[in-house]
Amino acid sequence: MLAIVSLVSGLLGWTLLPVVGSLVAILTGHFARSEIRRAPESFEGDGFAVAGLVLGYxxxxxxxxxxxxxxxxxxxxxxxxxMAAVLG
Structure with missing residues (x-):
């Protein structure tokens, strides 16, 4: 879920919400990758998280x-x- 949020926020960071979208993409991307690494059998979407991180950064x-x-x-x-004011 967080991986999808990261990707969508990354896309929003390039369109409607440059600052907020990019920061949310970075934060949720790192959180998603952390969850995926902790329990790879329970979570998927590492590619979405990486794409969100790349777009955000x-x-x-x-x-x-x-x-x-x-x-x-x-x-x-x-x-x-x-300089012009000084010389002129």
């Missing part, structure tokens, strides 16, 4: 890179404006 990584690019771009832009 990929979205977190892309969001982090996007924020870094945004900060660097606007930081560089602010530096150029400040």
């Amino acid at each position: 990929a979205m977190v990584a892309l969001a982090t890179l996007g924020m870094l690019a945004l900060v660097l771009f606007f930081g560089g832009l602010a530096a150029l404006v400040a």
